[in-house]
Amino acid sequence: MSESKVALVTGAGQGIGRGIALKLASDGFDVVVADLAVQEEKAEGVVNEIEALGRRAIFVAADVSRKADVEAAVAAAVDQLGGFDVIVNNAGIAQVKPILDVTEEDLNRILQVNVNSVVFGIQAASASFIERGVKGRIISAASIASIQGFPILGAYSASKFAVRGLTQVAAQELAPHGITVNAYAPGIVGTGMWELIDAELSKINGKPLGQNLKENVDSISLGRIETPEDVAGVVSFFASENSGYVTGQVLLVDGGMLYN
Template identity: 45%
Template structure:
């Protein structure tokens, strides 16, 4: 098993990519703390991890609260004794016309998708430095590679994640800590249902049309699954990726090439 004996944190693990990643880590031998804003979904993910024979610890968490970030670290150390892997997965999307985006919406997106990524990274890195080892994986997006007309705040936040990843990789390499990011494309999750609905409304398109058009543009010919993303996270968390740091990897079926 790739992650035997490892302890991990996956934020936003109650559903979607976060849940798929937490479960894949457990199948590969890791114990996993699964913080989520929704306690019920966190508890369900933890229960499924436990059914796989690993320790799964639920936790309600708001990643924008510094006290919750510190509690996350303390809980992981208390439950598992150490933190080997952090996956900064929690995120949101708001679809707005550029001329209508509010300051509050901008702040919320950047607070969750970028600011929280940094401060979760920082808090966990302080613990990892003590052991001179660790892996931190951040959720970017192919929208962190190019701009999108209805996603200016989301794109800005995901571009920021790439910069955070590169800077942290350089800062933490002397401490034996690797930092990488993953950039998913059109993933079959609740988030893309929301994007399709809101973008379609703004563009005057029927439900499903925005998503359908994007999926049709994928060279590999199918929508991405949460498990596709979890597979890449698992490799990057493993010792097989021990010489990789500071990189952002697209996992999008060829939709974004760079």
């Protein structure tokens, strides 16, 4: 087994996932960059960035809504990087629709990607940790929408409330093995997901492109939009020895939007 620790980050080809992967690499982790096969070019770019930091990295194509893909990504961490200590269930999608317009297909899709993937990640990671006697870390993507439901984001809010519940349950069940389970709850991050949300809100309420985003950013106490690096700092904490006595928590990292 390698001396360095190994982290697996899903959805790591861009956005928040890329920021997390690079931060963990700077913390000394070797990293499995997992993302959809169609994101391979971007993901390989992240692999190169990690290697430039002096760490090892591999790309693994994975559709996190498929249990077998998540299990294969975990296996690749052990087989190719020689260890596996942290999983970051980061991959997710947004949907912007009034609750009355959410279709069966919409609901199935967002639950498969945002909820099922977290269950599969918890299962695959904990099985590997327990088998190898590793007191590993499971870290998942929640959202401010896991604490408060937001209009026009009904299915998304429901999926993130589910992540919060799974985090609390898994933390209790896995504590006897020394495995901690936590989640991070970003607010408005300047990535493609919020560009999508802004565009869809514009269609619904008729405000010009960019106006919905600006109004939301204006509500942030710290007065600026969130960056992937802001989120990555919290994940870094959860992956570090500093959080050894923290489990079952969802930590808001939103610049001061919600107070819980």
